[in-house]
Amino acid sequence: MLHRSGGIIEPNRLWKDIPGIALCALVASAATWMALLAGSAVIWGLILGLVLAAIWSPSAMFQTGISFAARQVMRIGVALLGFQISLATLQILDVTDLAALAVNVAIVLAAGWFLGPMLGITRELSLVTAASVAICGASAAAAVACVVMRNDSTNRDVACTIGAVSVISSVAVILYPLMVHMAGLGSTAGGIFLGGSIHEVAHAVAAGYSVNPETGDMATVAKLFRVALLAPTCIAVPFATMGRGRSQNPSLPLPPVFLIGFVVAAMLNASGLVPRELSQVTTPLSRFCLVTSMAAIGLTLPWRSFRAFGARPIVLLLILSVILIGLSLTYVKCHSS
Template identity: 35%
Template sequence: MAMTSTKISGFAITGAGVAAAYALSSLWPVAGALTVAVVLGIVAGSTPLLTDEHRQAVARLTKRLLRAGVVLLGLQLAVPAVLALGAGTLAAVVVTVAVTFLGTLILGRLVGVRRGLAVLVATGFSICGASAIAAMEGVVEREDEDVATAVALVTCYGSLALGVLPLLAHVFGLDATRTGSWAGISVHEVAQVVAAAGPAGAAAVAIAIVVKLSRVVLLAPVVALVGAAERTRRGGHTPLVPLFVLGFLAMVAIRGTGLVPAFALDVAKTASTLLLAGALFGLGCAVRLGSLLRGGGRALLLGLLSTLLVLATGFGTLTAFT
């Protein structure tokens, strides 16, 4: 009976956190419900409001929500639309993701950031922000604070990029297609991509979203590769390919059949965001604000350098390949 009560409290706490995240994110859409959820989790976890039993209940729920949310994320990927971008743009996306991911890992080592945090920042900045961080945190060895720090950096520097990129696009004389492609290949979160491409018009936004989703396609192979590397480091104690990654790929394949109705895709998109928001709220609850702030300077430097890297690489690859 006590276990059932604890489960109910875990659902209730997480549900309240997600509801509050959605309400607050409506006031600042650029941040998004996922970012607000992890911030609220940190606030809740840093106060005496949650008992140890409550924290354990939320933690048990977190992993299930996370994996289910990542699996449903696969239904957002329309492979034909991605392929329609053309070989040049797709090559630019692959090179940009690879250079940003590997470059951020190297930069993390140079500035003295923990390996787990560097991997999470590299994943979020190179692929798709908080969603990618949520997917990666389950396969890499990291501290609880690393997840919250990585999400905070994505929000901070993604917001900076959405202001800087339109200005640079104007200075460079880029048309709507180029501006949209650069936003999609370089800016971190989907909402931030839309905001960055918005000043160039609706056509730029449409291109930006498709280019952004082409980066999301690379989430599964990157997580699988890191999982394999972690398996080697830990002596074979982690799955070679996590089951939720296979589920993500299965959903991509199902979406590719064209048989899933539009309303079901809309429901899946909302459900994925809700599940990931719940997972990030739970991850935030495990964080202690004091320990999160102690390593802030080096993390901020890594976020800045990674943002400059993805912007420069994205512009360079698009110029070279398209």
């Protein structure tokens, strides 16, 4: 189960975790290789973990490491995501673009907050789903889940949400560039639309460069600005869930350690203190950590867990995706006219 606190790694326990971590990393490596052929590494990590668990039950020697990978490695991946943020994000987009992207994120989060319970989805899962659409797919879902969700179905809900949003984002790589052409958007407007509406970073970048290099550059920057909004979102959402019987402690929620790490990494990278070579290493490392954690979650979930997830969260994902498309397309059409 994912816990909200950042967690402290105890050195004397790390040796016990190594077999399980190594197993998850091995599955993640296979998933990364398969993603080179087709699909998303995140989805492959989850699928391979599920398949392996179906045919072989990991012994007690692996259990603590698998649990560590599902919790702490996921948080490490989210923290490393901060190294993708740079001042270039603020320099290429104008103030109006930044404001529009931020407003769109806020509207999608608010829509998820209100629509989720109407569909019979818990408020916490609604926020995780909305964040995955509004901000950055799997990374946002994992980060927000670490902050707001504390129950026995957390692993299942996170895994299913990440799997579904990754599939939707993969489809967007094909469909959204067609929308750019059909709407007659230029390079700047098209890049803002793609970066402002596609869920996963890699998919937004791929979609942008499939149009032309200028659109790709703008899509990358717009998407990374949405990633930068992960920190304020994770700080804000605990306040939205306060007073709902989750805790008897009336004190204000403190930012988890992984979120502090995200902010520190972003500030260091934006300050120019981080060598470019290090930033280039942390991007794939962050992704590999997320794939490793998904492999760990797959190793702990029975197939029946996905049947229990149901179709309603997927419906919410689709509704929120359509809302974000409408908001992004409306802005770029009005702003470019």
